[in-house]
Amino acid sequence: MNDKKRAISWVIGLIILAVILGVGFAVFKFKQSGKEVADYVVPKISFQQMQLTNLTPERADVKMRMIIDNPGPIGFKIDSLFYIVSIADQEVARTTYPDTLRLKAKDSTELTLPLTLYYDKLKDLTDRLANQGQDSVMYRVNATIFSATKLLPKDKFDLKVEKKLPLVTVPDVKITNLKVKDLKLKGATMEVEAAVRNRNVFPISFKNLAYTVQIEDNEAVEGNKPGIVKIPAKGSSSFTIPVQLTFKEMGKTVLDIIREGKDVNYNVKLKTELTSESDIIKNSQINMNTTGKLKTITDAIKEKVEEKKAEKKEERKERREERKEERREERQEKREAAKS
Numbered sequence: 001m002n003d004k005k006r007a008i009s010w011v012i013g014l015i016i017l018a019v020i021l022g023v024g025f026a027v028f029k030f031k032q033s034g035k036e037v038a039d040y041v042v043p044k045i046s047f048q049q050m051q052l053t054n055l056t057p058e059r060a061d062v063k064m065r066m067i068i069d070n071p072g073p074i075g076f077k078i079d080s081l082f083y084i085v086s087i088a089d090q091e092v093a094r095t096t097y098p099d100t101l102r103l104k105a106k107d108s109t110e111l112t113l114p115l116t117l118y119y120d121k122l123k124d125l126t127d128r129l130a131n132q133g134q135d136s137v138m139y140r141v142n143a144t145i146f147s148a149t150k151l152l153p154k155d156k157f158d159l160k161v162e163k164k165l166p167l168v169t170v171p172d173v174k175i176t177n178l179k180v181k182d183l184k185l186k187g188a189t190m191e192v193e194a195a196v197r198n199r200n201v202f203p204i205s206f207k208n209l210a211y212t213v214q215i216e217d218n219e220a221v222e223g224n225k226p227g228i229v230k231i232p233a234k235g236s237s238s239f240t241i242p243v244q245l246t247f248k249e250m251g252k253t254v255l256d257i258i259r260e261g262k263d264v265n266y267n268v269k270l271k272t273e274l275t276s277e278s279d280i281i282k283n284s285q286i287n288m289n290t291t292g293k294l295k296t297i298t299d300a301i302k303e304k305v306e307e308k309k310a311e312k313k314e315e316r317k318e319r320r321e322e323r324k325e326e327r328r329e330e331r332q333e334k335r336e337a338a339k340s
Contacts, residue, residue, distance in 0.1 A: 067110055203231060
């Protein structure tokens with residue numbers, strides 16, 4: 001019995017010795033590698049894709065797809081994540097990720113960071129870089145992760161990821177003209193002419209355009225323009241939105257303004273899928289809103305005015321011909337009377 005106990009003790013002792021030697025060897029190799037504990041425990045963050053989701057004259061809402069890799073053998077919870085986004089070393093936004101994250105051991109977790117870029121600040125930056133001829137710039141995300149787990153060296157740690165990507169400028173959309181055509185008793189067709197300017201080094205396209213057009217304070221009119229509007233790189237393109245209006249939607253005031261060719265206030269909202277070879281804006285759903293004041297051109301009314309002018313001109317011509325004929329007849333009668 002004692003021999004059996006001694007044998008078991010020897011086995012346990014050998015196992016403990018093997019573990020100690022293994023740990024010692026691992027520590028020795030770790031020190032030789034020159035790495036820190038954080039290299040094996042602290043997660044790493046990488047940049048995957050940036051997408052525009054909503055675009056207005058004031059702001060651009062962006063989603064950044066990121067990957068957090070946890071190299072450690074144990075998973076843990078991220079309580080909060082604060083991040084700052086910079087483009088070409090200029091800070092453009094800072095915010096906090098609102099949700100809690102759970103990172104699995106030796107696994108990667110994908111997350112989408114919401115971001116709001118205010119257009120005036122972003123536009124000034126992109127305009128300056130574009131004027132300097134920079135087609136690609138460095139995008140940087142500085143993130144601070146907070147976690148109460150005891151396995152990490154600190155209750156917070158900083159991460160940074162940089163990636164050089166094409167400089168992306170948002171397309172400029174302007175309403176250039178409002179034309180009213182086919183004016184009838186029930187309503188009219190309004191053509192909304194728009195111009196899109198693309199300052200990027202790659203072409204973009206609008207796919208399946210949905211629109212809402214409001215004139216003055218009257219009821220908005222919705223519609224769709226199927227197909228694709230292509231805008232070349234460093235170029236512009238125009239397209240026309242046909243809007244069917246009834247007098248109820250137009251309103252008497254608007255109709256009078258249009259007839260007189262006066263300025264009208266408009267509010268045009270466009271919703272479309274933005275397609276491009278650039279991963280940043282590929283298949284992005286965007287909303288654009290443009291407002292302003294523009295003088296209307298009523299082709300239908302002009303045509304009717306021209307028709308009336310032509311009719312009056314023809315009537316005057318006919319009356320002149322009639323008077324000429326009457327004078328010829330009078331002269332003929334006088335000559336015949338003189339002969340007799």
